[in-house]
Amino acid sequence: MAQIIDGKDLASRKRTAIAEEVKAFSARYGRVPGLAVVLVGEDPASGIYVKNKKLACEKAGITSLSWQLSADTSQAELLGLIDELNANPGVDGILVQLPLPGGLNEDEVLLRIDPAKDVDGFHPFNMGMLLTGTPTLVPCTPRGIMEMLRDSGVELKGKDAVVVGRSNIVGKPIALLLMMEHATITVCHSRTKNLAEKISRADIVVAAIGKPEMVRGSWIKEGAVVIDVGVNRTEAGLKGDVEFEEASKRASLITPVPGGVGPMTITMLLENTLIAARARMS
């Protein structure tokens, strides 16, 4: 039976440490780190994520400033807001919640954010720095996963890791981070052939496809480490991308949904905000 990687517990330990560091920052520089959170439209899931992010900031002593824009906001208006936030000295981090409503150009919005304030790590500059092996601000979910693996003492060197999903938010950056730790990476996606067979050879599986229980438990190799990034609302409740019950009979370590990767993503956002704030003061 697999041991559970308790993301909530690790997140709580890390948030206590971050709150202390925020205090030290404020004492040293006479100001509190600030995160600007921009939500466009009424997507209910995005609304919940944003609320949780703001709450976590407050608990850590980080000022959160928020902008709730209507779904019919124009590209020019949104870019204008980004310009203001880039120029605002009290703003250390800018987070535009994705996905944006149809009609808005996400790539152009992300490109407009000052890379030094890009606490999501989605700007092509920060993505490029990660690609070349000199990471700056790194996307929060992949960073959270790496922290969980490190805290659980998982050896990555020489291991076979299969990443399911090729998004800019999770799949691509986690593949790069695992590669930097000397794992051998296979990135699978919707067109991959023989997915079950590829997963069955993996020492580490990261599932980030957004399809409930798509990774079957019977595909997991005995003793593998399973990281489930999925958050899928189904009639049977919140489900991950992995068939948890079956997978946990075979895995050595597995993350639950909820209480696994999710809390770590927000924790890394707090840490990225602190990192960005410190870098701007130096």
Ligand code: GUN
């Ligand atoms: N939507 C889903 N995940 C994320 C994230 O990590 N950051 C932002 N900004 N939007 C998201």
